[in-house]
């Protein structure tokens with residue numbers, strides 16, 4: 001497969017942009033090689049600068065649940081665009097999208113729009129601190145909530161410990177306000193709540209993890225999370241990835257969760273920058289201008305992003321069968337991948353919920369980040385490039401979720417399995 005033009009442009013890009021990319025994982029550092037420049041998409045397929053076609057399992061990291069360039073989504077954006085791009089004033093589409101979010105999350109009273117998932121989680125944490133008057137937060141290893149300072153934190157040594165920065169530039173004193181626990185470790189969570197519960201403003205979590213590869217929550221862990229309420233700790237379900245993807249009401253609907261705040265992004269914007277945090281009136285009315293917690297944005301609630309999000313959510317709400325279809329496709333892909341890998345004698349575990357899936361190259365089970373890290377990343381590189389060279393664009397890191405869209409077909413999946421068989 002000829003990628004000469006992408007290779008040349010990537011060389012040039014590195015003279016102008018750090019690592020040649022606007023977001024690190026796009027640089028292919030985890031798998032080696034050169035990322036193709038993608039210039040066009042249609043349904044489940046993307047096309048690069050050299051004219052190569054790939055079946056896309058990245059889908060812009062999740063937003064494109066309807067596939068690329070969905071005609072109705074494009075039409076709505078174009079129609080809105082004719083009136084201008086941004087006003088920095090209230091816009092009718094914000095009201096429509098807020099109502100749509102409330103249909104998906106019926107316990108939500110108020111929704112605040114922002115432009116990225118990072119902003120949503122950062123703002124939700126500020127709100128939780130402002131509401132509770134407490135400083136500590138709890139997060140889980142391998143859960144990603146964007147790149148805000150207090151969230152770029154790893155567990156220090158010992159089980160019940162203060163966080164330490166995992167990025168340069170994050171002050172240690174600030175990182176210490178984040179307690180980091182193992183995902184799916186109900187016992188440690190209960191212990192932290194017992195000993196520090198009264199100091200904790202919020203627990204933020206991915207209800208299904210996508211950012212360590214896919215990890216599925218255990219029933220015991222979900223129960224322990226809900227135990228936070230006894231201590232007046234707010235529960236923030238970070239559904240930036242899972243919202244509108246696992247069900248119309250996200251993981252909250254799928255698992256019957258009762259969070260205090262939810263953060264949304266990705267599918268919410270349907271491919272343009274829109275995200276949100278939302279919750280009950282009592283909490284959300286602490287946000288400015290109603291309350292003392294400040295948060296603002298020049299492009300927040302941007303009309304084009306509201307239009308693409310609204311068009312996407314309207315299609316999802318009108319077609320509940322889409323979720324059943326994605327579940328069927330997901331199951332077929334999971335079973336197919338597992339069959340090929342078994343046939344080739346390769347140890348593996350496939351974690352999947354609906355249309356989110358990760359193949360770990362290790363004997364299972366994989367329930368925690370520590371277990372995920374047992375995956376054979378050398379084998380993953382071969383898996384990745386074997387697929388890429390055969391026209392399948394898989395996420396370029398083993399610690400990411402692959403996504404399906406309603407534009408993917410069974411024939412597409414069968415081709416992927418054929419490609420994998422050849423690659424191995």
Ligand SMILES: *Cc1c(COP(=O)(O)O)cnc(C)c1O
Nearest residue numbers: 116117118144145146238240241
């Ligand atoms: C992608 C993601 C974020 C960050 O969203 P950005 O729009 O990239 O800032 C936050 N939380 C979760 C769970 C995500 O998957």
